[in-house]
Amino acid sequence: MKIGVIGTGTVGQTIAAALADKKHDVLIGTRDPKATMARDAGGPMGGGPFRDWAAAHPAIGLRTIREAASHGELVFFATQGASAVAAVQAAGAALDGKIVVDISNPLDFSKGFPPFLFVGNTDSLGEQMQQAAPKARIVKSLNTVTAALMVNPRALAGGAHTMFVAGNDADAKATVTTFLMEQFGWSDVVDIGGIEAARATESLLLPWTRLYGALKTPLFGFHVVR
Amino acid sequence: MKIGVIGTGTVGQTIAAALADKKHDVLIGTRDPKATMARDAGGPMGGGPFRDWAAAHPAIGLRTIREAASHGELVFFATQGASAVAAVQAAGAALDGKIVVDISNPLDFSKGFPPFLFVGNTDSLGEQMQQAAPKARIVKSLNTVTAALMVNPRALAGGAHTMFVAGNDADAKATVTTFLMEQFGWSDVVDIGGIEAARATESLLLPWTRLYGALKTPLFGFHVVR
Numbered sequence: 001m002k003i004g005v006i007g008t009g010t011v012g013q014t015i016a017a018a019l020a021d022k023k024h025d026v027l028i029g030t031r032d033p034k035a036t037m038a039r040d041a042g043g044p045m046g047g048g049p050f051r052d053w054a055a056a057h058p059a060i061g062l063r064t065i066r067e068a069a070s071h072g073e074l075v076f077f078a079t080q081g082a083s084a085v086a087a088v089q090a091a092g093a094a095l096d097g098k099i100v101v102d103i104s105n106p107l108d109f110s111k112g113f114p115p116f117l118f119v120g121n122t123d124s125l126g127e128q129m130q131q132a133a134p135k136a137r138i139v140k141s142l143n144t145v146t147a148a149l150m151v152n153p154r155a156l157a158g159g160a161h162t163m164f165v166a167g168n169d170a171d172a173k174a175t176v177t178t179f180l181m182e183q184f185g186w187s188d189v190v191d192i193g194g195i196e197a198a199r200a201t202e203s204l205l206l207p208w209t210r211l212y213g214a215l216k217t218p219l220f221g222f223h224v225v226r
Numbered sequence: 227m228k229i230g231v232i233g234t235g236t237v238g239q240t241i242a243a244a245l246a247d248k249k250h251d252v253l254i255g256t257r258d259p260k261a262t263m264a265r266d267a268g269g270p271m272g273g274g275p276f277r278d279w280a281a282a283h284p285a286i287g288l289r290t291i292r293e294a295a296s297h298g299e300l301v302f303f304a305t306q307g308a309s310a311v312a313a314v315q316a317a318g319a320a321l322d323g324k325i326v327v328d329i330s331n332p333l334d335f336s337k338g339f340p341p342f343l344f345v346g347n348t349d350s351l352g353e354q355m356q357q358a359a360p361k362a363r364i365v366k367s368l369n370t371v372t373a374a375l376m377v378n379p380r381a382l383a384g385g386a387h388t389m390f391v392a393g394n395d396a397d398a399k400a401t402v403t404t405f406l407m408e409q410f411g412w413s414d415v416v417d418i419g420g421i422e423a424a425r426a427t428e429s430l431l432l433p434w435t436r437l438y439g440a441l442k443t444p445l446f447g448f449h450v451v452r
Contacts, residue, residue, distance in 0.1 A: 116347050116348050117347050120347055121342050121343050121346055157451045160451060161449075161451040164433075190437070192436045192437060192440050199432055200432040200435075200436040201433065203432040203433065204429075204433060206429040207427065207429065207430055210419050210423045210426040211418060211450060214418050214419060217452065220450055220451060221451045222450060222451070223387075223448070223449040223450075224437060224446055224447075225383045225448070225449045226446035226447075
């Protein structure tokens with residue numbers, strides 16, 4: 001399957017590598033590919049320079065956001081929250097009709113750790129992205145666990161934790177649910193509502209970041225026990 | 227143990243009845259006991275008139291907020307979110323030095339269901355209550371499950387779900403943790419931080435209310451799998 005992954009940080013790298021490993025045809029999109037390859041620093045979440053990671057993953061190309069979005073039959077948005085809406089705008093009409101998995105979180109670290117949300121409660125990044133790309137079929141998902149667990153949920157408790165999907169297109173949610181189960185191994189995926197339910201799943205980053213501080217590991221997940 | 231329970235709704239009734247069943251000496255506090263006993267309607271969350279419930283629970287007295295707070299060696303606040311700070315103010319110096327379990331949630335249903343939070347993200351009801359009673363040892367807890375599960379977590383998955391405590395007083399959190407385990411049967415209680423971590427656990431009401439809509443039952447809990 002042709003897949004676009006927008007974002008060159010840990011989440012984008014992890015999603016892209018996991019899908020390339022499964023022989024999908026993956027392009028990563030970034031605002032300015034030359035600048036990204038020239039960068040000496042890693043992302044704000046750590047890691048080395050992107051070009052080192054790219055050299056280790058020669059099957060994965062780096063293009064502009066619009067080119068990667070055009071390439072993908074399925075497109076993952078894995079940018080920092082503050083860049084998410086601009087990235088959707090940069091992709092433009094390339095997203096029309098496509099299923100877009102939005103992984104972004106509206107985290108603001110400007111006051112330190114834990115972060116607060118720069119949008120929430122009565123609005124969400126998922127909704128803002130859907131508004132910026134009204135013809136995209138946006139499904140909010142994967143944003144509630146650390147990158148390693150997104151693509152390998154069974155690394156934790158045999159996968160006995162819950163992933164959420166939120167979005168306005170029922171078929172897109174069903175497709176993403178199947179994709180998460182078959183490609184990554186998720187077993188409990190809950191449809192939590194329309195794209196406005198992104199308010200709920202993005203707000204999980206408030207307990208998530210506190211728990212990261214309390215548990216001293218990012219390797220945890222929320223299981224909705226019922 | 228002498229226990230005060232502030233609030234006459236479903237949560238207050240459930241906590242009070244569970245503790246009276248265990249032979250604790252429980253007083254419920256309300257702004258105006260005569261008015262509460264005269265009321266014909268149930269609370270906004272359902273149930274019959276309070277006086278019917280009171281008649282079925284003759285061991286549990288109804289007094290003013292200050293009297294019930296004075297009575298309790300341990301005091302639970304289980305009012306509606308919008309009344310929580312005023313209730314703390316009404317209790318006044320009766321809370322000085324006492325361990326106070328704050329169960330309230332800042333839910334605003336004025337725009338319908340699901341509700342939004344009237345405080346959150348960079349502040350919380352727990353913090354506002356602590357500010358209103360600086361000498362109380364407030365522990366935010368129990369607010370993330372439906373009332374029946376607060377006092378009987380084992381009714382769901384044998385109790386394999388997580389409760390949180392947040393507060394500034396480590397001894398108070400340890401005491402509440404032991405109380406929740408011994409009196410109600412909680413087995414997984416996570417200390418998520420200072421009272422400002424109430425922002426995190428109160429925000430869980432955003433996914434909670436969406437999940438209530440999706441799952442069609444309030445009988446669920448969040449298990450932090452790690």
